Structures are given as structure tokens and as C-alpha cells.
Amino acid sequence: MTQNSVTLKKFESTRSNNLNLLKFIAAIFVIISHAFPLSKGAEYNDILSDLSRNSIAFGSLAVAIFFMSSGFFVTKSLLKNKNSKKYLHNRFIRIFPPLWFTLVVCIVVCALLFSSYSLIDFFVSADFFKYCLNFILIPVHNLPGVFTNNIYPGVINGPLWTLPIEFLCYIVLLVAYKLSLVNKKSYKYIALLVIVFFIGINFVPLSIFMSIKGYIQPCFLFFWGSFYWIYRDEIRMKNVYFVLSFILFILLIGLGYGQIGSFLFIPYLTLYISFCLPQCNARFASLGNLSYDIYLCGWPIQQMVISVFGGSMAVGLNILISIPLSIVVGYITYMLIEKNI
Numbered sequence: 367m368t369q370n371s372v373t374l375k376k377f378e379s380t381r382s383n384n385l386n387l388l389k390f391i392a393a394i395f396v397i398i399s400h401a402f403p404l405s406k407g408a409e410y411n412d413i414l415s416d417l418s419r420n421s422i423a424f425g426s427l428a429v430a431i432f433f434m435s436s437g438f439f440v441t442k443s444l445l446k447n448k449n450s451k452k453y454l455h456n457r458f459i460r461i462f463p464p465l466w467f468t469l470v471v472c473i474v475v476c477a478l479l480f481s482s483y484s485l486i487d488f489f490v491s492a493d494f495f496k497y498c499l500n501f502i503l504i505p506v507h508n509l510p511g512v513f514t515n516n517i518y519p520g521v522i523n524g525p526l527w528t529l530p531i532e533f534l535c536y537i538v539l540l541v542a543y544k545l546s547l548v549n550k551k552s553y554k555y556i557a558l559l560v561i562v563f564f565i566g567i568n569f570v571p572l573s574i575f576m577s578i579k580g581y582i583q584p585c586f587l588f589f590w591g592s593f594y595w596i597y598r599d600e601i602r603m604k605n606v607y608f609v610l611s612f613i614l615f616i617l618l619i620g621l622g623y624g625q626i627g628s629f630l631f632i633p634y635l636t637l638y639i640s641f642c643l644p645q646c647n648a649r650f651a652s653l654g655n656l657s658y659d660i661y662l663c664g665w666p667i668q669q670m671v672i673s674v675f676g677g678s679m680a681v682g683l684n685i686l687i688s689i690p691l692s693i694v695v696g697y698i699t700y701m702l703i704e705k706n707i
Contacts, residue, residue, distance in 0.1 A: 386654025392428035399425030422624025437591025515677035659696035
């Protein structure tokens with residue numbers, strides 16, 4: 367740990383190996399979290415979900431890390447370049463090429479190997495054309511005749527729901543920048559609104575809040591990432607703050623308030639681990655380059671593995687098979703697509 371108190375600004379030009387590795391671990395967390403319901407049924411949860419009384423799972427923890435770090439670095443990029451076209455171009459190539467590649471591969475593999483439909487019937491099916499809406503970030507999960515014996519029949523790629531939310535965060539940030547709202551003065555008041563909104567959707571028992579709660583939570587973390595960048599010269603990175611944040615986060619998880627713990631402490635914990643702890647080996651850190659690709663292909667691979675095993679299987683076996691396959695496919699996607707753009 368750091369020996370002296372410094373502000374986050376000290377690390378604004380620092381490349382973090384730890385963060386790269388953390389994003390890789392988060393992608394693996396998503397696979398672990400999904401293995402339970404996919405392999406055994408919706409009533410089965412991962413260990414973190416059980417410990418937190420269903421208030422947070424490994425998957426939602428991973429999404430929180432992804433969105434917070436995205437908010438932090440996307441804000442940095444926007445304010446550094448001050449070029450809307452370049453910003454949108456960078457955000458576009460961040461999201462779409464790997465997504466499109468994954469969608470095409472999933473469609474072809476499912477049509478050839480996992481669908482009960484003939485190829486002609488598959489590609490003229492209304493479900494196939496609906497599934498193509500994923501190419502423009504409209505999540506549709508089912509392909510015709512695929513994974514019919516699985517616990518989640520037809521569901522090809524559940525995690526795609528986060529992508530339109532992330533892209534919307536990019537657009538909202540750009541609009542806020544154009545309106546001269548991405549600054550300390552404005553963020554002070556926006557933060558108050560975010561806190562009030564968070565309290566509302568988590569503690570006010572309205573049906574509309576319950577229906578949007580899961581979709582809004584990642585946006586809060588994106589904002590906090592952006593907030594930490596804006597206030598980087600005032601946020602002190604101290605050992606005692608890190609330890610206290612970690613203890614309180616664990617305590618809130620144990621009390622069944624994991625989402626509150628994520629909202630309050632994931633930004634500080636993530637950034638402290640990223641910049642203030644000894645940096646991991648660069649070779650391990652390079653695994654973080656695969657995090658988005660692993661996130662995209664993890665669920666389809668898990669569903670394919672479960673289908674091969676007859677529609678259900680042991681959770682641990684699904685994890686053991688799916689993680690290496692997802693890393694390999696993620697590596698191929700990265701080398702063919704992301705590395706070349």
C-alpha cells in the first residue's frame with residue numbers, strides 16, 4: 367500500500383496493470399455467476415449472492431467494476447480530446463466490432479450445430495430477424511430452435527442487456543459535456559440528485575422503481591467513475607480509507623445491502639487497487655485486453671456446453687469447461703478484431 371496520502375490526480379497519466387487484471391477477473395466473475403442459474407435453474411445463486419442475501423452477485427459486482435472504470439476513463443478521454451467526433455468514433459469501435467463478430471459467430475454456430483431447425487427455416491424465421499436487432503443494440507435473446515433442452519431455452523446471450531445502457535451513458539456524458547455540465551460545480555449538484563434517485567429506487571416500494579432498478583444501477587457506477595475523474599485532485603488515496611471502505615463493503619454485504627455497498631465503495635476500492643497497490647506483472651495484466659471479448663462470448667459458450675451435456679449439468683463442471691473456452695474465444699476475437707482497430 368502507499369505510505370503517504372496522495373490525491374487521485376497523481377495517477378491521471380499512470381497506466382494500471384492492476385486495473386487490466388481486475389477487469390479480466392470481473393469477466394470471469396460473470397461466467398461464474400451465470401453458471402449457477404444456467405446449469406441448475408433460476409433458484410440457484412452464486413456464493414456471493416447467498417452471502418449477501420441476494421443483494422449482490424459476482425455478476426453485478428463485475429458490471430459495477432466495468433461501468434465505474436468506463437465512466438472514469440471515458441470522461442478522461444472526452445475532456446482530454448475535446449472532440450465529439452473522435453469521442454463517438456472511439457466509443458463506436460469500443461462497442462460494435464467485437465459485438466458484431468460475436469453475434470455472427472454465434473448465429474452461424476447455433477444454426478449449424480445447436481438448432482432443431484433446418485438452415486433454410488432458421489434463416490427465414492422471424493426469431494432470426496428479431497435477433498439481428500442485437501446488431502444495433504436492441505437486446506433480443508432468442509434464436510429459433512436453439513438450446514431447446516436447456517434450462518433457459520433459446521437464450522443465446524443474456525449479458526447483452528448492458529451494452530445499450532453503456533452506450534447510452536456515453537451519449538448522456540457527451541450531451542452533458544456540450545451543455546458545459548461536466549465540471550466540479552455541476553457534478554456537485556448532479557451527485558446529490560444521483561444519491562436521491564438511488565435511495566428512491568432502492569427504498570421506495572413503487573413498481574416502476576422495481577422494474578427499472580436493475581437497469582439503472584450500472585448508470586450510477588458510471589457516474590461515480592466520471593465524478594472521481596472530475597474530482598481527482600481532491601480525492602485522497604489513503605491506506606486507512608481503503609481499509610475502512612473494504613470493511614464497510616464486506617459488512618454491508620453480510621447485512622444484505624450489497625448494492626448499497628457497491629454504490630458507496632466500489633469506485634474507491636477499484637481505483638485504490640488499480641493505482642495504489644503494487645502493480646501486477648504486465649503479462650498477467652494483458653489478460654485484461656480480453657475482458658470485453660470474454661464478457662461477450664461467455665454466456666453463449668456456457669449454453670453450448672450445457673446443451674452438449676443434455677440441458678443441465680454440475681455448476682463446477684460448467685465453470686471448469688466454460689472459462690478456458692471463453693478465454694480462447696476471447697483471445698481469438700481480440701486478435702482478429704480489437705487489436706486491429
